[in-house]
Amino acid sequence: MIPVQFDYVRATSLNDALKTLAGGDGTKVIAGGHSLIPLLRFRLAQPAKLLDIAGIKELSGISEYKRGLRIGAATTYRDILDSALVRDRYQVMMDATSGIGDVQVRNRGTIGGGVAHADPAADMPGVLLALGASFNLRSKRGKRVVAARDFFQGTFATALAEDELLIDMVVPPLPRGGASAYVSIEQAASGYALAGAAVVVKCSRKTVTECSLALTGLSDRAFLAEAAAKLLVGTKADPDTLQRVGAAAVEGIEITGDIHAPAEYRRHLAAVVVGRAIRAAIDRV
């Protein structure tokens, strides 16, 4: 469990970090280290250099932004759980964050680190997709904004270029009077989702008028289930509708099967968590 030899640089400023990344010499970014260090110890990742961004102040913190949120990439899960803004407005993020790892992991792990790692069973990508978040990326070459739906591109694969750093995530406000929820069934050993569903809904007199739905844990990446979400709109989320929405959510998706959950079971769980997440969100409206 000893990594190969690497250089370690602690960035003193954002500019300093971007300069190091521009060097293009096999540099990996590290913040909380909870995704990267196990890979290093197994020698599955063998970077020449680690760039530690945990000390860059402007990368962490949660602030109100355009009636929504701006969450710095190096914000820890603990900071999210302690944030009144998140607690008051984004139950879906509270649900997911409180179930990430254990206390020690939440104290050190960062939202940006998890997102950039893009584990196909991580909770947060699904949450950010359902919330319609967009990600600010920056490199020495310039800035760009990538929508969550374009960011996650496969197992451990994202839109981030080699020299780019994830700066923050911008989360728009929930629809007025809307509510949200995240429900997952966890793999007993890792705690990662066998199936997880993040839902944002708005209702008018018990009828769903808006819905955003994203799933995780089921395939090579978290994904938005837009067609399924549309099926819910205009209904009262009765059991039959939930069943249809759940089935539609994974239509055309190549479902993962492994020793913990065969694909058929995961497909079934997807429908279960979709239904439960929708019910939980509606109950919060």
Next chain:
Amino acid sequence: MSTLFGSSIKRREDPRLITGKGTFVDDVSLAGMVYAGILRSPYAHAKIKKIDATAARGLSGVLAVYTGADLTDALIPVPCAWNLPNADLKLPPHPHLAVEKVRYVGDGVAMVIAESRAIVRDALDLIDVDYEPLKAVVNPEAALKPGAPVLHADVAGNQAFKWVVAGGDADGAFAKAEVKVALTIKQNRLLPTAMEPRAAVASYNAGTGQLTLWATSQNPHIHRFLCSVMLKLPEHRVRIISPDVGGGFGSKIPAYADEALVAFASMKLGRPVKWTEDRSENYKATIHGRDHVQYVELCGTKAGQITGIRTTVYAGLGAYASTAGPGVPTILHGLMYSGAYTIPNIHGTIYGAYTTTTPVDAYRGAGRPEATYLIERLVDTFARELGADPVEVRRKNFIPQDKFPYTVATGITYDSGNYEGTLDKALGMLDYKGFRAEQAKALKQGRFLGVGVCTYTEICGLGPSQVAGAIGFGGGLYDSAIVRVYPTGMVRVYIGTKPHGQGEETTFAQIVADEFGYPVESVEIVSGDTDNTPQGWGTYGSRTTAVGGTAVKIAAQRVKEKAKKLAAHLLEANERDLEWKDGKFMVRGSPDKAKGFAELALMANVAWNMPAGLEPGLEATAFFDPSNFVYPFGAHLCTVEVDAETGQVKILRYIAVDDCGNVINPMIVDGQVHGGVIQGIGEALQEIAIYDDDGQLLTGTMMDYAVPKASQMPHLELARTVTPSPVNPMGVKGVGETGTIAAAATVVNAVCDALAPLGIRHIDKPLTPATVWAAIQRAKGGAA
């Protein structure tokens, strides 16, 4: 006067252990120490065509690279120490590093010695091994089928042994039985996962010819003997030191290749050498547990009387026979086929199979959970077949309280028991009738509640030594203690057992302090160093208190008898006129004429005024060999709700009523039951080591192997009854394994009870959500 025996004083070792002040093997650091690492096979079964270590040897800081060829003359192969008789046992050689062939993923191929751990790790990557992969076989039943890949040239068909247990006439009983039930059971392979992995530090002094080996050991004297054999060193020049040990669960009983390799390197290089396992290495290179395929049947009368049990069991031994490997699925398993019941006719055939997997040996319960589980699942299945209450069927077949000592059909004699007592107490705690009503009501709402019962008994407190000899166990099963009293009256006790988490630094001190009228602080318990502890056989098989604790008690009594002689002399009284009261010997009727124990300790140690014929000093040694094993027992109950939509099992209540005889420290006994039950629940619900068909371990890290977490486990409700054992003077039995032995059957019985309305009769452990869901789909006629 109040006694410490029976008192829940806090564990004295804990402040040290939980504040980082323990000394574990990896904490040992010696001047000039270098590090070892083992290159392990990535193939389950392959020919080694060539090993090229040139680049590794050339790396700066590398002292040596050894391969199997370097060892064949220097080392005796790793021995198996359980020479199971009457079983046609085949023990092929187990080289310390593979020669010609590797036989499991994790089999050692080369050893690197270097100046730092980091250099060792880099050098391992530089060794180039040319393998020719061969077919793997991971299932013990499949390994015995014709055409299966053969692991060892001299073991045809991979059959390590065929062992039979028989009593009465099982075939006759089945032929005329009114009711028969049968099950096929897979005993999931488990990873012991002690918190501390294995480690070793070897230091050979060429001047004295003395090897000192710090090792993570549950039984340092056994390791001393086996190391002396493997290393061809005289036994008196081998010293094993097993300091604080962070759990074992059986995995630190065996002699492994690695510890001997480290010693070999130290002897070769003249430097101290340290080796410490990674967790992922631990999962490949340290023994696994269970791994049976069982075909089992039970027969009985329509009235619910059990008349026979028959089994055919395929037990996986892994690639080589580990130290106790052949004894676990036979002696410790088949002899327990009567369970808590009067079953007159028993027949079991156990096949041991070599498979291309990590060796399998004793894991908490070791053979007995696999027996209890099959019996308790069969009894439940029998009750269901009869339409009878599983509790009542058990009651009808219990060995009655007035029949002990009771000899069962397999030939062993249970020492004492009151099975009705624990069952009644557990049922009362649950309100069994009330739960049955709640269950029926819930079912009408489409909710699946279940209750599981397990009434177990188990064999532990291993000894006696005479039996050990008869069953082929390569050692004795007595144990030992030296009680040494210092001039100031302080006491050190040197023991032959090796506690590694069980709390005997506390409980053994309670025994001795009581004897001398002392506070517990005046007594220290010393274990683990073969240079200062008497010959003993270690800590496993829930034997430490029943056997080793008794030796402590007897040694303390001998010391006290000597002190009494001295007291009589100093008080100028007749020994017969002395009485022991309030920590003093006093002349009966003259309370002012008294000598306290500390004063006697001083007088004995300075020896200014000893009576004729009494030697100076105050210490005694005792070796205790019990006349029989001990048989703790109990009734565990658990209620569950199964979420039929997801297959998730939620334990609602878990009740354990155990009887381990007299109890020295109730809090420590509760702790043992807690740990055991949690491990059993882990086995029932989520733990399984999975190999794919190529022999790759798919659960090679804790991201995939689901050791129970606190947040996943239920609250446990514990109670006890007390039925003393007649085989030792304190009337104690073992309790380290009872929880594990009972819990898996309890939980699976509960889940099967919950799902019985769907027509589900049996689901194999572990009952993961995916497994339970698939069973429900099958029952509903679905596709899964």
